Amino acid sequence: MLADYLQRREKLIAEDRALRIDHVRANYSAAEIKADKVVRSIRAKEAVSVWGVDHENIPHPYPGMEFLNAKEIIVKTDLFSxxxxxxxxxxxxxxxxxxxxxxxMVLDLALGHPAIHIRVPGPLDAASLETVLPKIQPIPVEQYPAADAIGITDLLYTGGWVPINKARELFDPALGGPAGFDKWVLSTFVINPSDAFKTYNTPMKIWLKFGSTFxxxxxxxxxxxxxxxxxxxxxxxxxxxxxxxxxxxxxxxxxxxxxxxxxxxxxxxxxxxxxxxxxxxxxxxxxxxxxxxxxxxxxxxxxxxxxxxxxxxxxxxxxxxxxxxxxxxxxxxxxxxxxxxxxxxxxxxxxxxxxxxxxxxxxxxxxxxxxxxxxxxxxxxxxxxxxxxxxxxxxxxxxxxxxxxxxxxxxxxxxxxxxxxxxxxxxxxxxxxxxxxxxxxxxxxxxxxxxxxxxxxxxxxxxxxxxxxxxxxxxxxxxxxxxxxxxxxxxxxxxxxxxxxxxxxxxxxxxxxxxxx
Amino acid sequence: MLADYLQRREKLIAEDRALRIDHVRANYSAAEIKADKVVRSIRAKEAVSVWGVDHENIPHPYPGMEFLNAKEIIVKTDLFSxxxxxxxxxxxxxxxxxxxxxxxMVLDLALGHPAIHIRVPGPLDAASLETVLPKIQPIPVEQYPAADAIGITDLLYTGGWVPINKARELFDPALGGPAGFDKWVLSTFVINPSDAFKTYNTPMKIWLKFGSTFxxxxxxxxxxxxxxxxxxxxxxxxxxxxxxxxxxxxxxxxxxxxxxxxxxxxxxxxxxxxxxxxxxxxxxxxxxxxxxxxxxxxxxxxxxxxxxxxxxxxxxxxxxxxxxxxxxxxxxxxxxxxxxxxxxxxxxxxxxxxxxxxxxxxxxxxxxxxxxxxxxxxxxxxxxxxxxxxxxxxxxxxxxxxxxxxxxxxxxxxxxxxxxxxxxxxxxxxxxxxxxxxxxxxxxxxxxxxxxxxxxxxxxxxxxxxxxxxxxxxxxxxxxxxxxxxxxxxxxxxxxxxxxxxxxxxxxxxxxxxxxx
The missing domain is CATH 3.20.20.140 (Metal-dependent hydrolases)
Incomplete structure (x- = not known):
């Protein structure tokens, strides 16, 4: 009775998957079949050894979890690397x-060209850093500011164009200096985990952030x-x-x-x-x-x-x-x-x-x-x-x-x-x-x-x-x-x-x- | 050209939906068709008037959002009520x-029967309230504790059975008294928003909470x-x-x-x-x-x-x-x-x-x-x-x-x-x-x-x-x-x-x- 059942079961599964591209093609080489097995075995092992354990700062890991949280784990797996x-x-x-x-790389390209300038509405501080979006663009040489222009975190800054390199060098050390500048600018170029999973955690809201980065x-x-x-x-x-x-x-x-x-x-x-x-x-x-x-x-x-x-x-x-x-x-x-x-x-x-x-x-x-x-x-x-x-x-x-x-x-x-x-x-x-x-x-x-x-x-x-x-x-x-x-x-x-x-x-x-x- | 296109479009949509139960049945009464329209119109209105506005403590409302957060909004809609x-x-x-x-109602049934007693491992305080699960069950009369039993938040409590009514009455006023008791016990009977969306926010983890309430x-x-x-x-x-x-x-x-x-x-x-x-x-x-x-x-x-x-x-x-x-x-x-x-x-x-x-x-x-x-x-x-x-x-x-x-x-x-x-x-x-x-x-x-x-x-x-x-x-x-x-x-x-x-x-x-x- 069971043998017959198992046979009917195999047949049903095959019928159910018959249309899949990986089933339509049938003539796999021996090496392909071997390689597929190797990969399934690595995946099964890492489901336990990587995704079954806790990682620092990454709550509830599991295979296929939110990418922005998972990326650091992914790059360390054998399956990926x-x-x-x-x-x-x-x-x-x-x-x-x-x-x-x-x-x-985009930021580096911008930093590498003297025509690229940056502008924000007024002096940046720790609070405005969270919400202000910079304008970054090339400007013609006759519009370049005077060589002694001040940085965009300087209290005297009034909102004019600053060469992006200069803005970076002069970025307030209290806000992280040049590294703080990079971190801030990059956060306006991408969608961060806090955008996706907190601030804009719906398909409707995330488009706001999406549009702003463009x-x-x-x-x-x-x-x-x-x-x-x-x-x-x-x-x-x-x-x-x-x-x-x-x-x-x-x-x-x-x-x-x-x-x-x-x-x-x-x-x-x-x-x-x-x-x-x-x-x-x-x-x-x-x-x-x-x-x-x-x-x-x-x-x-x-x-x-x-x-x-x-x-x-x-x-x-x-x-x-x-x-x-x-x-x-x-x-x-x-x-x-x-x-x-x-x-x-x-x-x-x-x-x-x-x-x-x-x-x-x-x-x-x-x-x-x-x-x-x-x-x-x-x-x-x-x-x-x-x-x-x-x-x-x-x-x-x-x-x-x-x-x-x-x-x-x-x-x-x-x-x-x-x-x-x-x-x-x-x-x-x-x-x-x-x-x-x-x-x-x-x-x-x-x-x-x-x-x-x-x-x-x-x-x-x-x-x-x-x-x-x-x-x-x-x-x-x-x-x-x-x-x-x-x-x-x-x-x-x-x-x-x-x-x-x-x-x-x-x-x-x-x-x-x-x-x- | 467009007229022909629109005709082909109608036909395609009808074919696509042909198997749906609401399309298979065709002989709707005039009243049914009218009622369906009324409902669609209320739904469209409330998509804007209810789900399109912010509600206190309910981030990003939208129709069909997480039920545990949405319930207070739902019960106020015309569509629901x-x-x-x-x-x-x-x-x-x-x-x-x-x-x-x-x-x-289950808690009320428990409170309504003298045989029902409660037990926790030791005196409850604000911290242990978050994690301790009570044992609540009927016990035979010969096991009832002495009439002067102390409450489960009393520092001298050592983990024995306490009549559930008494435990409720004696519940530390600093922890909310009887109302605090109810709130705590009920939180162990149900899945709360913080369980579903924070602590146990994956299909694997939420089963832990699920099992504990049973x-x-x-x-x-x-x-x-x-x-x-x-x-x-x-x-x-x-x-x-x-x-x-x-x-x-x-x-x-x-x-x-x-x-x-x-x-x-x-x-x-x-x-x-x-x-x-x-x-x-x-x-x-x-x-x-x-x-x-x-x-x-x-x-x-x-x-x-x-x-x-x-x-x-x-x-x-x-x-x-x-x-x-x-x-x-x-x-x-x-x-x-x-x-x-x-x-x-x-x-x-x-x-x-x-x-x-x-x-x-x-x-x-x-x-x-x-x-x-x-x-x-x-x-x-x-x-x-x-x-x-x-x-x-x-x-x-x-x-x-x-x-x-x-x-x-x-x-x-x-x-x-x-x-x-x-x-x-x-x-x-x-x-x-x-x-x-x-x-x-x-x-x-x-x-x-x-x-x-x-x-x-x-x-x-x-x-x-x-x-x-x-x-x-x-x-x-x-x-x-x-x-x-x-x-x-x-x-x-x-x-x-x-x-x-x-x-x-x-x-x-x-x-x-x-x-x-």
């Missing part, structure tokens, strides 16, 4: 450009000499994390970038020229090192903001198609965020006129059931989106899941972003397994990693791996493959990128399989 | 007996004179909340109840006699008031604990079938909680021998993906469960959802329990809409309402109603209908209960439809 961080990740397909470089860093990045170095750093650090291709969402909402003189407003076309230059430069660099497999390129997804009118969208669509004509390899697609139904008419027309520019919409980044952001899923799909950004609420929609499965619309799942922005309280609460088990292709993405202090893809991959006993290394491998399959690379480049990834994967798998579990 | 609390709820199908009466109240309830009053209160207060039928899970893990003399251990058969007596009493009471429609009865689901061995289970199954023979109307089914696969053999045999005693298993009350509690779902279904208790992780299992839909296995969803026990951080994060949209029957249940301070079903219904823009009053109505359809009532009693419910529903709908929205 020996496995996930070494894995070839494939493509990073959902990344906002203005949060694509680590906060510390406002602080944007003028630094929108400056040609820094922009160039910023993009270079983004690509290089991604490559270091095992990412071999990037689709970056760039907002063209502000209509210029600032030239080296900090005065001349350059057209956005100049920004695309910078992209092309830096991409070619890094490609040449990788080729010179014999590492061509490690970087297949970068494309831009033309992003617009949720707040524009239909007329403004028409102008944006126009600019997007002009850019596509001039930079056909650089423009991957078009993304928009407002309730899509509002823009249905111009978008339908654009789709008809420009079959070469696919839509890649954000939709369903919400806890709502039937709310506007949730309803966007219907429109994204009806408008023909190639992928869906976030799709967090997709699990509620059986018919839409069926369509995504059948039409191979991949979901760009951003685990850490969803958790820090409070759509889910921890990774085990995330709907990712629901989506995966429905046979819908998934690519893991980092969204705004600078803001979450989660650079690269390793942290997102890690959180997914520890939050499930079904998912294993081979699942992550399939997701990496899918990130190339569902990229906007042309067919030839895609095959090339996939071949390169497979070579790296085989090498990686051999290394993992050789570890003693 | 004028609509949800008045609605006929149908059956309450998932309720643990030992948490079925409000904590304050240990405190169990000896009070397991005493015949109190047991009787306890059950009477449970039924009466449920009726007051619009519940007309109850299936209560009673644990037969401890093998006796204590007689009036606080000495004689009575067989559990006596407990069933008490049930029969009280049920008949309340039925007669309702009949005398002309309110027969308001109570269709109560059945017991024979519950076992997760910790027993296979041999112990065999004995339990044996007792269960003997009880079913003697009390055929009283025993609704059999429920067990440990990894079910462990018990597969005896359960399979029992099912074959006792087709009259259906299984009603807990399964999937977990955030795990592939964990033992998650895997229980496969076994519950293979073993032929009639309903699933919780089924929280069911959304991850496409094949199992299909089976539940086809075989009409209803899910006993316990919204507030899941949230307080930290499976979900708020109602909008709950997977209920996923399950509903897959066409799986759902009954809302309260689980352990005394522990969550959520007596009745109104609070659970309310949280579900405010957390979705798709769900409306008619959805709640269908859930109430389903709670009768998927009850263990025999066919004749079911029809009778349903007819009674429909009469009450029609009256309720007319009242709501007459409200100005």
């Amino acid at each position: 020996k496995i996930v961080s070494k894995m070839p990740k494939g493509g990073l397909l959902h990344l906002h450009q203005n949060t694509s470089v680590e906060a510390r 406002a602080v860093t944007d003028p630094i990045i929108r400056f040609v000499p820094i922009q160039k170095e910023y993009l270079r750093t983004c690509i290089r650090s991604s490559i270091d994390d095992g990412i071999s291709y990037i689709e970056i969402r760039t907002s063209f909402f502000k209509k210029y970038i600032l030239a080296e003189d900090a005065k001349t407003k350059l057209e956005l076309r100049e920004l695309l020229l910078i992209f092309r230059e830096v991409i070619n430069e890094v490609k040449a660099e990788m080729k010179a090192k014999g590492r061509e497999d490690d970087f297949a390129g970068l494309k831009i997804i033309y992003n617009t903001l949720r707040i524009i009118s239909v007329e403004e969208l028409e102008a944006e669509l126009d600019r997007c198609s002009r850019f596509k004509q001039e930079f056909p390899d650089l423009i991957a697609g078009k993304s928009a965020c407002k309730p899509l139904i509002y823009y249905a008419e111009p978008l339908l027309r654009f789709a008809e006129q420009h079959p070469d520019i696919p839509f890649i919409f954000h939709a369903g980044e919400t806890l709502g059931d039937g709310s506007a952001a949730d309803m966007n899923l219907y429109d994204a799909i009806l408008l023909g989106t190639k992928r869906i950004g976030h799709g967090f609420s997709l699990a509620k929609h059986p018919k839409l899941m069926q369509i995504c499965r059948e039409k191979k619309i991949a979901i760009e799942v951003c685990p850490i972003s969803n958790e820090v922005l409070r759509l889910t309280s921890s990774m085990p609460m995330h709907p990712l397994p629901i989506i995966m088990n429905q046979g819908i292709p998934v690519v893991l993405s980092s969204d705004d990693p600078a803001m979450f202090n989660s650079m690269g893809l390793s942290f997102d991959f890690f959180q997914v791996l520890v939050a499930s006993e079904v998912t294993g290394l081979l699942t992550l491998g399939q997701m990496a493959r899918d990130s190339i399959t569902y990229s906007m690379l042309d067919e030839r480049s895609k095959r090339k990128a996939m071949d390169a990834w497979e070579r790296r994967w085989t090498k990686f798998i051999d290394e993992v399989a050789a570890m003693s579990p | 004028k609509i949800v609390s008045k609605m006929p709820k149908g059956g309450l199908l998932h309720l643990h007996q030992n948490t079925s009466v409000e904590a304050r 240990a405190v109240t169990d000896p009070i309830i397991r005493f015949v004179p109190i047991q009787k009053e306890y059950l009477r209160t449970c039924i009466r207060s449920s009726i007051d909340d619009g519940i007309s039928y109850i299936e209560i899970r009673t644990s037969f893990f401890k093998k006796y109840i204590l007689a009036e003399d606080a000495k004689t251990k009575l067989e559990l058969r006596e407990l069933l006699l008490i049930f029969r007596e009280v049920i008949n009493e309340v039925k007669a009471e309702m009949k005398a008031k002309g309110r027969e429609d308001d109570f269709a009865g109560l059945k017991i689901i024979y519950n076992t604990l997760r910790i027993i061995s296979v041999e112990e289970l065999e004995a339990e199954l044996d007792r269960c079938s003997r009880f079913k023979q003697e009390f055929p109307d009283l025993i609704a089914g059999k429920s067990a909680c440990k990894p079910l696969i462990y018990y597969a053999e005896p359960l399979l045999r029992f099912a074959e021998q006792h087709p009259d005693i259906p299984f009603i298993f807990h399964a999937g009350e977990t955030l795990g993906d592939g964990s033992a509690a998650d895997m229980n779902l496969y076994d519950a279904i293979l073993l032929g469960t009639k309903r699933i208790g919780h089924g929280f992780s069911l959304a991850k299992h496409p094949k199992l959802m299909q089976i539940c839909r086809e075989k009409k296995i209803a899910i006993e969803v316990c919204p507030i329990s899941n949230e307080v026990l930290r499976l979900t951080s708020s109602m909008p994060m709950h997977p209920l809409p996923i399950i509903m949209n897959q066409g799986i029957p759902v009954v809302l249940s309260s689980d352990d309402p005394a522990m969550f301070n959520s007596m009745g079903l109104s609070f659970d219904f309310f949280q579900v109603l405010v957390a979705s823009e798709v769900t409306g009053l008619l959805t709640l109505g269908q859930m109430a209908r389903d709670s009768i359809t998927y009850s263990m009532l025999d066919e004749r009693s079911k029809r009778k209960a349903m007819d009674a419910w429909e009469r009450r529903w029609t009256k309720f709908i007319d009242e709501v439809a007459a409200m100005s929205p």
